[in-house]
Amino acid sequence: MIELRGVTVNLGGKPVVNRVDVAVADGEWLALIGPNGAGKTTLLRAIARLVPFAGEIELEGRSVTELSRGELARLVAVVPQEPYTPPWMTVAEYVLLGRTPHLGPLAKEGAHDRDAAGRALGRLDLLDFAGRRLGTLSGGEKQRAVVARALAQEAPVVLLDEPTAALDIGHQQQALELLDGLRAESGLTLVAAMHDLTLAAQYADRMLMLDTGRVVADGAPADVLTEAVIAEHYGAAIDVVSVGERIAVVPRRPR
Amino acid sequence: MTSVAEHAAEVRPRGLTVAWACSATAFLLVSLIAGVLVGPIDLGVGSVLESAGARLHAPGVTSSLSPTEEAILWEIRVPRVVLAALVGAMLAVAGATYQGVFRNPLADPYLLGVAAGAGLGATIAIAYLPDGLRGQRLLPIAAFVGGSIAVLLTYAVGRSARRERDAATLVLAGVTVTAFFTAWQTFVQQQNSETLQEVYSWILGNIPSSGWSDVVVVLPYIAVATVVILALRRVVDVLNLGDDEAASLGVDVRRVRLALVVAATLGTAAAVAVTGLIGFVGIIVPHTIRLLTGVGYRALLPLSVLVGAGFLVLADVVARTALAPAEIPLGVVTAFFGAPFFAVVLRTTRGGSP
Numbered sequence: 001m002i003e004l005r006g007v008t009v010n011l012g013g014k015p016v017v018n019r020v021d022v023a024v025a026d027g028e029w030l031a032l033i034g035p036n037g038a039g040k041t042t043l044l045r046a047i048a049r050l051v052p053f054a055g056e057i058e059l060e061g062r063s064v065t066e067l068s069r070g071e072l073a074r075l076v077a078v079v080p081q082e083p084y085t086p087p088w089m090t091v092a093e094y095v096l097l098g099r100t101p102h103l104g105p106l107a108k109e110g111a112h113d114r115d116a117a118g119r120a121l122g123r124l125d126l127l128d129f130a131g132r133r134l135g136t137l138s139g140g141e142k143q144r145a146v147v148a149r150a151l152a153q154e155a156p157v158v159l160l161d162e163p164t165a166a167l168d169i170g171h172q173q174q175a176l177e178l179l180d181g182l183r184a185e186s187g188l189t190l191v192a193a194m195h196d197l198t199l200a201a202q203y204a205d206r207m208l209m210l211d212t213g214r215v216v217a218d219g220a221p222a223d224v225l226t227e228a229v230i231a232e233h234y235g236a237a238i239d240v241v242s243v244g245e246r247i248a249v250v251p252r253r254p255r
Numbered sequence: 256m257t258s259v260a261e262h263a264a265e266v267r268p269r270g271l272t273v274a275w276a277c278s279a280t281a282f283l284l285v286s287l288i289a290g291v292l293v294g295p296i297d298l299g300v301g302s303v304l305e306s307a308g309a310r311l312h313a314p315g316v317t318s319s320l321s322p323t324e325e326a327i328l329w330e331i332r333v334p335r336v337v338l339a340a341l342v343g344a345m346l347a348v349a350g351a352t353y354q355g356v357f358r359n360p361l362a363d364p365y366l367l368g369v370a371a372g373a374g375l376g377a378t379i380a381i382a383y384l385p386d387g388l389r390g391q392r393l394l395p396i397a398a399f400v401g402g403s404i405a406v407l408l409t410y411a412v413g414r415s416a417r418r419e420r421d422a423a424t425l426v427l428a429g430v431t432v433t434a435f436f437t438a439w440q441t442f443v444q445q446q447n448s449e450t451l452q453e454v455y456s457w458i459l460g461n462i463p464s465s466g467w468s469d470v471v472v473v474l475p476y477i478a479v480a481t482v483v484i485l486a487l488r489r490v491v492d493v494l495n496l497g498d499d500e501a502a503s504l505g506v507d508v509r510r511v512r513l514a515l516v517v518a519a520t521l522g523t524a525a526a527v528a529v530t531g532l533i534g535f536v537g538i539i540v541p542h543t544i545r546l547l548t549g550v551g552y553r554a555l556l557p558l559s560v561l562v563g564a565g566f567l568v569l570a571d572v573v574a575r576t577a578l579a580p581a582e583i584p585l586g587v588v589t590a591f592f593g594a595p596f597f598a599v600v601l602r603t604t605r606g607g608s609p
């Protein structure tokens with residue numbers, strides 16, 4: 001359970017996230033949507049306490065400001081948008097770094113940590129890549145390695161910033177299916193900033209739309225994704241089309 | 256789909272593999288032996304071993320060396336080799352630490368101003384202190400104090416800036432402090448041009464033949480610094496991912512970075528204080544190891560200790576024998592022989608480096 005009350009983040013003197021209230025239930029998939037600069041990434045960073053904020057953020061009833069870095073990292077894993085993947089590091093070594101919050105600063109990984117990393121690699125179908133250098137992987141394979149590292153952290157909440165930005169449509173689908181499978185399997189709570197509204201609508205239980213730092217819509221995808229809302233906040237001319245149970249956001253050329 | 260168990264052996268970090276650890280140790284041992292045996296007076300392997308045996312009270316072993324030769328071996332050559340090994344290990348491991356912590360392949364141990372500060376301290380000591388006081392005792396202290404003040408200043412300047420971009424700010428603060436101290440040092444030097452040669456030879460670095468006293472002075476600093484860095488070597492790999500990612504993996508970035516930087520800097524300041532500014536070791540040794548082995552910091556740091564020690568002992572052998580009885584400044588040797596070697600390594604290896 002994640003609970004945000006009146007969360008405000010000021011960067012350079014102006015509010016980038018402005019009094020956001022939201023509660024995310026255990027096992028829920030919340031998509032953060034909104035135009036560029038809406039504050040999606042900053043909101044994710046506030047939850048992971050990577051940026052100072054005003055207001056209250058609670059994880060499982062505890063304020064994130066009261067948790068140590070290690071405690072916080074055992075509750076929340078982060079998949080950044082453009083992670084640095086050291087080219088000389090093997091996939092196994094990289095995924096094992098996800099065990100850091102479970103180790104003291106002087107400790108090294110034990111059998112239990114290697115098991116956890118092995119399970120994460122297995123779930124992402126990366127076991128055959130364990131000994132490969134990150135520098136030799138494709139963009140999609142690297143992305144899977146980053147997600148595996150987050151899973152090895154064994155945190156109940158995973159924050160993802162544009163998890164599919166670098167992927168083609170097939171790999172986007174694979175990555176999101178995988179995340180949804182992991183959520184079903186281990187009850188992960190997912191909060192993901194997403195640009196592709198059609199894909200987001202298919203996977204998220206709920207959508208939170210931000211515009212200039214404020215929450216402007218919150219609800220089921222079918223309720224949030226309307227022509228009027230998207231026109232107002234994205235400045236985009238679109239049609240929302242139903243294809244069976246699914247909805248798709250289709251751009252329309254303005255004349 | 257393959258099972259986890261089948262791959263269990265691969266799901267582990269390539270730590271210090273036995274082969275690389277043995278190679279690095281062998282390199283160090285060969286260097287140490289060369290350092291002890293090579294010199295203007297040929298002592299001979301057998302005699303040196305006998306003398307060592309006698310010192311260790313091995314039963315039935317007596318030294319065949321004369322008292323003078325004993326003194327050359329144990330009061331001049333061995334301490335000089337030990338000092339070179341300590342300083343080489345410190346400079347290499349400090350360079351590797353800075354490269355990881357600041358995510359900058361060009362970082363060297365002098366990044367935060369320690370060299371400029373030590374240079375100023377030494378120049379002031381040489382220029383203003385009377386001959387009698389200067390000698391062995393005060394010059395290293397002045398250099399150590401100057402180096403430490405410079406780094407403290409770098410931290411003060413870096414911290415007064417914004418919290419964002421912490422590491423980059425610190426590096427820029429180091430550049431600023433270095434420029435300021437270098438200008439000051441140049442001014443003092445220019446005002447006291449009669450001491451130019453002495454200042455210059457200090458700046459180029461050399462291992463003094465001063466017996467055990469310098470070893471005793473630097474050993475505690477270098478030992479503590481190396482232990483701290485090696486204990487935190489896994490975290491250096493995490494810090495290398497960047498501040499945000501290290502924090503989201505549960506690392507208290509500022510505190511760990513401070514511990515690593517303080518250790519690397521204090522050790523470097525102590526080393527520089529007795530040997531002057533030996534360049535290139537802190538860059539060339541870690542990069543050569545990485546290019547040859549492709550390992551992460553957890554293995555790179557201990558390997559840097561071993562290889563850095565061996566490299567500087569060998570460089571010192573060249574420095575004191577190539578133009579004997581004159582000594583070539585050690586900083587000249589490390590770059591003159593190090594640079595072409597590194598160029599070969601760069602050309603013959605692929606990938607691996609950042």
